[in-house]
Amino acid sequence: MQKSIVVSTPEAEFSALAFKEDFKNSIKKVAELGFDAVELAVRNPENIDFEKTKEVLKEYNLSVPAIGTGQAFGEEGLSFTDFDKDIREKAVERIKAHMNFSEQIGEPQIIIGLIRGIMDEDQKMAEAEKYFIECLRHCADYKENIILTLEPINRYETNLYNTIESMKNLINKTDRNNVKLMIDTFHMNIEEPNIYESIKKSAEYISHVHVADSNRWAPGCGHLDFEKIIETLKDINYSGALSAEILPKPNPDKSAELTMKFFEKLGL
Ligand code: LER
Ligand code: MN
16 A cells, blocks of 8 residues: 655645645655655646646656545535536536546546535435536546546535445446545544444445544544554555545644654554
């Protein structure tokens, strides 16, 4: 499993990011700490210099297991389930731009997390789901070689698809080979009846993993049993990345250091 951490390209506001300033410097620190990979959180790929990004990643020999997209919802309100067709279309166009970016840097996986949106009081679940599936199919068919990895997110952040079971149902209904599941230990701790059983039952769906402890600090700073989580992931033959999506606490550098020390303690 690759040791990875989320780094944002500039302009981010989402709080659970260890690094969000000075891209090159962040990448350098991540590489020096010994990470294998870096997950990029990107609001709008149009603002990014693809070549320069590729160059920096190459210089520090880091791969990119996935690209995060949540800021497009958090900062611009783009969503796959909005009542407004225009907003849904803009959300699809944005994810297609992420897919182009992902293809350019040769790491074909896009996270569909908060961009699913939040269901309005007046909206019915069936309607939200219909829109979500429509948008997913548009994106999935746009580039079949790029995986869209769908993230169950806890109830305090969205009222749509909080559990792994609900997301697997949605994935089955979407019926596209490049639509997969990702798990996040922070959300699982809130929503899953049994973290290990949920992982075991999802073996053939999981394409990416976010790690954060129960308090969203670096793994090892809360009360999750990461030894058992890693063991379970090994049992299902998961060989992708463990990507730390953590609060920058007690400060950004220290949170990354704590993550790396704990990864090493786990024998990763
Ligand atoms: C994004 O990966 C995530 O986990 C969400 O909690 C974003 O708020
Ligand atoms: Mn996450």
